[in-house]
């Protein structure tokens with residue numbers, strides 16, 4: 001029994017449910033192009049295109065153009081040679097390409113897609129973006145916690161998770177960690193099924209999958225597509241796929257073929273070979289249909305790119321007409337021929353009727369906007385809980401941060417050990433200030449540069465965040481807040497506390513409790529400010545080296561204008577304002593004033609410069 005059939009959870013009005021998209025599974029002979037009373041129970045797309053600006057920005061590059069069709073409940077495959085636009089079309093249909101770029105209309109059950117369609121549809125990305133340090137069950141529970149309506153009880157959520165685990169055959173590995181690049185977890189097939197399960201939690205009526213068989217061995221790939229076939233009995237599944245073997249191809253209900261961004265076939269998968277044969281491309285008896293189709297399309301594409309390449313091309317794959325006319329036309333011909341086919345005309349006619357009905361309904365043609373299923377507070381709690389669990393499951397970076405901080409504190413403590421109380425030897429009188437300022441400078445430097453470890457904070461999980469945010473798990477602010485708070489408490493604040501205690505007492509700084517807390521607060525603030533700079537670069541950069549270099553540049557400039565290496569008054573006037581941006585300046589000044597203001601130091605000893613050699617002097621230094 002499918003997940004959908006057993007669903008007992010009431011929809012509490014937060015996530016619109018669009019009802020069944022139709023009972024047919026695409027194998028009932030109706031096919032995607034049939035005209036009939038069920039035609040609106042589907043996803044239809046009308047003249048869909050996608051363009052991106054070129055590098056020079058003045059012109060646009062067309063990635064897909066004028067794609068129209070109908071996807072009914074069943075397994076709808078998008079196929080085509082590499083770079084033909086499968087993923088782009090899938091993303092446009094799933095409303096994942098933003099506002100600029102896509103054109104055309106996508107309708108669900110004959111109505112315009114709701115705003116935030118992402119919240120009510122499922123999308124499984126090619127790379128299986130799931131948290132590796134959590135188990136299969138924990139990942140599914142995370143999805144259930146955020147994507148089921150807020151009125152859902154804890155038991156109902158658990159029940160839904162259990163059912164998905166059973167449905168997808170994940171019972172034996174439910175408690176196993178998914179795994180990541182550092183440690184092995186579940187198998188590739190189990191990981192893919194977990195990704196599918198993350199989306200099935202919300203029982204989407206439309207499920208998109210980008211190349212779900214990539215990276216899987218042949219047997220696992222077949223079992224995953226068989227699973228999808230079973231799930232497609234009650235929902236529309238649209239998947240892009242590159243070159244499936246026959247056992248997978250035979251499971252498809254409908255097939256959409258793309259060539260260089262245009263559709264060259266859209267109809268029942270079983271009719272594609274007769275269609276190609278009618279164009280003069282007969283498939284050999286034992287040839288895999290998918291291989292054959294891609295060979296034909298690739299050959300035609302190559303042919304249209306350059307007539308020179310036809311010399312090296314396997315012309316046996318061309319139709320009779322192409323062989324006779326010496327190879328003109330190519331992919332353009334395939335598009336033109338499809339547009340002249342009965343299949344295309346039938347689809348257009350049916351789409352026309354759907355469109356007409358939409359226009360008759362006037363303004364009521366859009367489905368109610370979908371929203372986030374849970375409140376911002378709940379999202380923050382759930383995402384933060386996952387961050388904390390993830391941190392403690394993989395605590396190496398946390399331990400390392402603490403160990404490095406302790407080592408640095410001990411080094412500073414040893415080098416500047418016992419800077420002395422009130423009384424110092426006369427020959428050290430000059431060192432009272434310089435040693436302290438030197439120690440404070442190194443403390444600030446340590447606090448600032450140790451935050452370089454935060455450059456990965458937003459880069460490491462960027463892909464996961466983009467996917468989850470695009471799928472309507474949580475808001476951007478929720479992710480930002482949860483990541484920052486977890487990182488600050490665990491990796492910034494706790495190590496500073498240790499560092500402060502060790503250095504303060506080893507250096508024997510002023511023992512007044514108030515001064516110790518100001519010292520601690522100053523180091524906290526320096527550390528947090530440096531972390532904030534690193535977070536900013538981590539958010540805007542896509543790769544760690546760029547974020548690291550930008551952070552290092554900011555810190556070095558901050559150090560330069562901190563007043564330690566050069567007196568700020570010696571700087572050129574037009575550069576002096578930079579001191580206001582220097583973390584080091586604020587940190588150094590605060591620590592120095594805290595330690596030195598109002599203190600008195602006594603120096604006593606033998607004065608060698610005195611003409612009277614036995615004279616003893618005492619100096620009182622008041623600051």
Ligand SMILES: Nc1ncnc2c1ncn2[C@@H]1O[C@H](COP(=O)(O)OP(=O)(O)OP(=O)(O)O)[C@@H](O)[C@H]1O
Nearest residue numbers: 052061063080081082083084085086087088089242
């Ligand atoms: N934002 C973009 N800017 C420039 N070119 C793009 C952009 N997005 C896609 N393309 C180009 O559009 C074409 C189609 O890309 P798409 O990823 O949709 O193809 P695909 O059929 O899924 O390919 P594959 O099978 O290799 O994954 C490719 O040539 C790609 O380089």
